[in-house]
Amino acid sequence: MALNRPSEDDVVVAGVGMTPVGEYWDISLRELALRSITEARQGAPTLRPQALFVANMLAASLSAQAHLGTLIADFAGLRGIEAVAIEAAGASGGAAIRQAFLALKSGSVESVLVVGIEKVTDKVGPLVDSALATGTDADYEGIQGITPTTQAAMLMRRYLHEHNAPDDALSGFSINAHTNAVTNPNAMFRRAIGLKQYHNAPMISDPVNMFDAAPLADGAASILLTRRELLSNNSQHPCIRIAASALTTSTLAIHDRPDPLNFRAAKQSVENSLNMAGIGIEQIDFFELHDQFSILAALSLEAAGFAERGKGWKLAQNGDIQLQGEIPISTFGGSKARGDIGGATGVFQAIEVVRQLQGEAQENQVPNAQIGMSQCLGGMGSTVATHIFASDG
Amino acid sequence: MEVSRHWRLNKQRYSLVGEVCPHCEHKLFPPRDICPDCGEDARDLFEFSGKGSVYSFTTVSQAPAGFEESVPYTVAIVQLDEGPLVTAQLTDLGDKPVEIGTPVEMVTRKLRSDGDQGMLIYGYKFRPAFAA
Numbered sequence: 001m002a003l004n005r006p007s008e009d010d011v012v013v014a015g016v017g018m019t020p021v022g023e024y025w026d027i028s029l030r031e032l033a034l035r036s037i038t039e040a041r042q043g044a045p046t047l048r049p050q051a052l053f054v055a056n057m058l059a060a061s062l063s064a065q066a067h068l069g070t071l072i073a074d075f076a077g078l079r080g081i082e083a084v085a086i087e088a089a090g091a092s093g094g095a096a097i098r099q100a101f102l103a104l105k106s107g108s109v110e111s112v113l114v115v116g117i118e119k120v121t122d123k124v125g126p127l128v129d130s131a132l133a134t135g136t137d138a139d140y141e142g143i144q145g146i147t148p149t150t151q152a153a154m155l156m157r158r159y160l161h162e163h164n165a166p167d168d169a170l171s172g173f174s175i176n177a178h179t180n181a182v183t184n185p186n187a188m189f190r191r192a193i194g195l196k197q198y199h200n201a202p203m204i205s206d207p208v209n210m211f212d213a214a215p216l217a218d219g220a221a222s223i224l225l226t227r228r229e230l231l232s233n234n235s236q237h238p239c240i241r242i243a244a245s246a247l248t249t250s251t252l253a254i255h256d257r258p259d260p261l262n263f264r265a266a267k268q269s270v271e272n273s274l275n276m277a278g279i280g281i282e283q284i285d286f287f288e289l290h291d292q293f294s295i296l297a298a299l300s301l302e303a304a305g306f307a308e309r310g311k312g313w314k315l316a317q318n319g320d321i322q323l324q325g326e327i328p329i330s331t332f333g334g335s336k337a338r339g340d341i342g343g344a345t346g347v348f349q350a351i352e353v354v355r356q357l358q359g360e361a362q363e364n365q366v367p368n369a370q371i372g373m374s375q376c377l378g379g380m381g382s383t384v385a386t387h388i389f390a391s392d393g
Numbered sequence: 394m395e396v397s398r399h400w401r402l403n404k405q406r407y408s409l410v411g412e413v414c415p416h417c418e419h420k421l422f423p424p425r426d427i428c429p430d431c432g433e434d435a436r437d438l439f440e441f442s443g444k445g446s447v448y449s450f451t452t453v454s455q456a457p458a459g460f461e462e463s464v465p466y467t468v469a470i471v472q473l474d475e476g477p478l479v480t481a482q483l484t485d486l487g488d489k490p491v492e493i494g495t496p497v498e499m500v501t502r503k504l505r506s507d508g509d510q511g512m513l514i515y516g517y518k519f520r521p522a523f524a525a
Binding site: 126127129130132133139140141142143144145146147149150153154155157158161203204205206207208251253254255256257260 | 402405423429448449450451452453454455456457458459460461463466468469470477478479480481482493504505514516
């Protein structure tokens, strides 16, 4: 199969910007968002966004601030444009890019700014866990005192049990992510770890230890999208297009699935994306998946078709997921080591894919990267947004 | 205060009342009115036996607000004997370790309290069931 050829109505990337992930005590949500917007707009200074989609999950709970579309459009000097926030828990970023893609393809707008923003460190402890738990089924999961960490722990235990995998089967995901983050200046944790550190890590929610779970922090990322016909030709970067965009859903509660270890929405989302792009899974050069928990990396690889059921963890053991491997993942550290920015994740991932395809990933460069896939999950695969990006070559 | 929110779930919280699809006999918990299996209306009430086994579990040490006083507590996905999975805390565990497959039965316990002045919310948890 051959990738669909570039065309004039392709949705293309006009500019990207992201802040380092970390703890921003000194600036507010809107200021953090603006930093990434300013950087993204430098990619196409004459292209004024006609619409703004803000991806965010936690501001209503943790900052008592909803209505982010208008807030950020106004603050960014874009008062008056169409602006709205998109929420799909951890998949918000991918969902917002999907909405931008649809808006551009419809012809209704000619340029869309997507901003992923999460400002979580003003609160700590149980309030943060409560906010995260709002992404679960409140009546039937939340009321039992669970959080996404609890859900991931139960999936991980079941996975290790069903597949008779060793206790440290998933360690390779964390080790790979931390290795790749060392050379990413935007990453929160830039220290490599080894198996010894993994084994000695404190347990958070057994069997999920500290290195199986990503640290939640602040960050903002922006991507400016337009159609190819509207992009000036004097850009110094190779043109990157969105070759496919798909969003699918499964059940909100994991107990409502006949087989919780089968991420059906992820499988469908990848299939839809591949069909739209006109390629097979083997043509994907690298995969920015959502490793908020190490078990999610294994299940996402299996759902996408990179590994058979129960074998996803082996890709992390044999080096296949490394930058030089068969299917590199978390190439800038992923959620695990770059840092987990909640609903902004999908926008960070998209920019990381773009940098790879532009050949600007420096020490994190995947060799011969032509086609990259990003995928973010809302909850434990309840919402799945998948995008395939391609360079014109 | 969210009295109505919890009150309207009393049948589910106290007696595991779900539904059975009259078209394909699929048992549903929680109730959802449309059968996910065959897509038909499924509004016939069905009370589950409360018997099941542990599908998976974990221990929560970092609790969300409202659950801090219960820490540490064990949460499980329980497979009910009639088929559905349900998320619930485990209780009355004693010294015997929980395992995947451990038989359990439903009991009614306090789930959380809404602060000093708030109401107490009761509902289902599961405890180990031993052969009689």
